[in-house]
Amino acid sequence: MSLRYALLGMLCQEPASGYDLTKYFEKNIGRYAWHAKHTQIYPELNRLADEGLIRVAEKGARGRRTYGITAAGRAELRAWLVHPSSKFGVRNEYILRLFLVSALEGDDARELLRIQIERSVRELEQLRAIVEEIDRGAPKAARLGFGRVAAEYGLRHYQTMQDWAKWALGRIHDGEPRAHAKAR
Amino acid sequence: MSLRYALLGMLCQEPASGYDLTKYFEKNIGRYAWHAKHTQIYPELNRLADEGLIRVAEKGARGRRTYGITAAGRAELRAWLVHPSSKFGVRNEYILRLFLVSALEGDDARELLRIQIERSVRELEQLRAIVEEIDRGAPKAARLGFGRVAAEYGLRHYQTMQDWAKWALGRIHDGEPRAHAKAR
DNA sequence: GCGTTCATGTAAAACGTTACATGATTTG
DNA sequence: CAAATCATGTAACGTTTTACATGAACGC
Numbered sequence: 214m215s216l217r218y219a220l221l222g223m224l225c226q227e228p229a230s231g232y233d234l235t236k237y238f239e240k241n242i243g244r245y246a247w248h249a250k251h252t253q254i255y256p257e258l259n260r261l262a263d264e265g266l267i268r269v270a271e272k273g274a275r276g277r278r279t280y281g282i283t284a285a286g287r288a289e290l291r292a293w294l295v296h297p298s299s300k301f302g303v304r305n306e307y308i309l310r311l312f313l314v315s316a317l318e319g320d321d322a323r324e325l326l327r328i329q330i331e332r333s334v335r336e337l338e339q340l341r342a343i344v345e346e347i348d349r350g351a352p353k354a355a356r357l358g359f360g361r362v363a364a365e366y367g368l369r370h371y372q373t374m375q376d377w378a379k380w381a382l383g384r385i386h387d388g389e390p391r392a393h394a395k396a397r
Numbered sequence: 398m399s400l401r402y403a404l405l406g407m408l409c410q411e412p413a414s415g416y417d418l419t420k421y422f423e424k425n426i427g428r429y430a431w432h433a434k435h436t437q438i439y440p441e442l443n444r445l446a447d448e449g450l451i452r453v454a455e456k457g458a459r460g461r462r463t464y465g466i467t468a469a470g471r472a473e474l475r476a477w478l479v480h481p482s483s484k485f486g487v488r489n490e491y492i493l494r495l496f497l498v499s500a501l502e503g504d505d506a507r508e509l510l511r512i513q514i515e516r517s518v519r520e521l522e523q524l525r526a527i528v529e530e531i532d533r534g535a536p537k538a539a540r541l542g543f544g545r546v547a548a549e550y551g552l553r554h555y556q557t558m559q560d561w562a563k564w565a566l567g568r569i570h571d572g573e574p575r576a577h578a579k580a581r
Numbered sequence: 582g583c584g585t586t587c588a589t590g591t592a593a594a595a596c597g598t599t600a601c602a603t604g605a606t607t608t609g
Numbered sequence: 610c611a612a613a614t615c616a617t618g619t620a621a622c623g624t625t626t627t628a629c630a631t632g633a634a635c636g637c
Contacts, residue, residue, distance in 0.1 A: 215490050216596085222497035232616050246493040248486050253597060255617060275605045275616050294497060294509055302432050302625095304488040306399050308550070309430040312543050313406035313478060325478055359496050362568075366492070366561050373557040377550050384546075400624085416588050437625060439589060459588050459633045486597095 216257055219247045221266060221282060221290040226359070228270045228281040231255045241363035245370060261286070311374070315381055326382045333375045340367050400441055403431045405450060405466060405474040410543070412454045412465040415439045425547035429554060445470070495558070499565055510566045517559045524551050 223229060223237055235251040243249065258280060261267045266286035271279040282290075314325045344364045407413060407421055419435040427433065442464060445451045450470035455463040466474075498509045528548045 214596090215488075215493055218497060219493060222500040225497075225500040230616075231618095235616095242493070242496055243487065244485060245487060246489055246496045248488060248597095250598070251617080252599080252619085256619090273616095274607095277616060290497065291501060291505065294494060294501065298490075300490075301428060302488065302490055303427065303429060304399075304432060304486065305430055306482075306484075306486055309399055309403060309426070310478060312426055312430045312546065312550075313402060313409075313474065315543065315546050316406040316409040317475060317478065321475065359499065362496065362499050362565060365564060366496075369557045369561050373553045377553050380549060381546060398624090414588075415590095419588095432625095434626070435589080436591085436627085440591090443590095457588095461588060 215247055216249055217261060218290055218293050220257060221286050224267055224280055224282040225287060225290060228279050230277050230279050231258050241359050245363060245366050311378060319385060322385055326378055330375055330378045333371050337371045340364060340371060344368060399431055400433055401445060402474055402477050404441060405470050408451055408464055408466040409471060409474060412463050414461050414463045415442050425543050429547060429550050495562060503569060506569055510562055514559055514562045517555050521555045524548060528552060
């Protein structure tokens with residue numbers, strides 16, 4: 214059910230085609246908030262159009278259809294955002310891996326945590342480059358999806374992950390690796 | 398496919414029943430890394446047992462079966478953690494909502510962001526209480542799932558979310574709400 | 582003994598991924 | 610004119626949720 218709201222939210226910012234939206238998912242929103250592929254996006258767009266929440270605003274070359282949000286669509290999105298819905302449903306394999314690393318034997322865990330930290334350093338470097346590019350003008354890129362907002366989140370998120378992984382590494386060093394490994 | 402590794406990871410820390418694991422998912426790992434319900438956990442445990450990756454270590458009252466990981470299970474988990482698999486597949490409705498808020502009209506967005514920030518303040522307070530409890534002894538709670546490691550992640554994660562939401566709020570205030578609302 | 586928590590399951594429906602498919606337009 | 614990219618789709622399969630189901634043990 215979240216997919217439709219993600220789409221409405223993106224179309225609320227600016228009109229876009231299914232192809233555009235697929236790219237936004239890949240680059241921005243899909244990296245941090247919600248992931249979807251074109252095979253799910255196209256049918257959902259057709260459904261949203263049938264329900265009158267979005268509408269074809271423009272037809273382009275190669276059968277391209279640019280959709281815009283309707284008043285009904287905006288109302289639907291707003292209603293969803295306002296209503297509490299305190300239930301989560303997190304799925305993040307990257308974080309899962311970091312959690313599970315700490316279940317391994319001490320040496321293994323240390324080695325794998327170090328690798329994960331290195332990876333997130335590289336991730337951060339790439340993100341910093343993207344943010345700089347956006348901030349130094351690049352007006353088109355800035356508007357794509359949730360460009361700047363997403364990038365800022367990514368920056369803070371990966372920094373947090375890295376700090377946490379280092380904290381976890383320190384904890385393993387400090388002698389309390391797996392309380393139960395000994396007890397077994 | 399991630400579910401089975403989440404289960405193996407938890408059983409690697411200490412033996413547990415399907416019922417225990419369901420609770421760990423609700424309280425710890427499911428809040429930050431991977432979410433699953435008992436209707437998915439029980440069949441998966443039976444499959445893992447059939448494959449020899451886990452085994453019934455103890456039978457208790459009310460049909461309770463406590464599983465322990467086998468050597469094969471540990472090897473399987475390790476192999477998965479070592480191999481790169483750089484593809485993400487994030488799904489986090491909470492973050493999605495924060496992203497989408499910025500797609501709304503200025504006033505609406507400000508109001509909703511404030512509500513979200515208040516929520517995460519409360520969330521943080523609860524977490525801090527849990528962490529304190531764990532650190533002040535509470536040896537059983539500390540061992541459940543990824544208790545302390547998960548709580549620390551949660552702490553840092555929610556603090557980051559809150560800081561980011563405030564940053565986003567400031568950005569909306571500073572006159573650049575939705576570049577395209579005007580252009581249309 | 583009554584309500585709650587413990588403990589495990591099944592089946593249908595909804596959601597999401599993978600593999601397959603097609604053709605138009607642009608770029609070099 | 611060949612390769613890359615743009616652009617949209619369908620069908621089979623796998624994963625996850627929702628609704629339904631059952632019964633044992635514990636606390637009051």
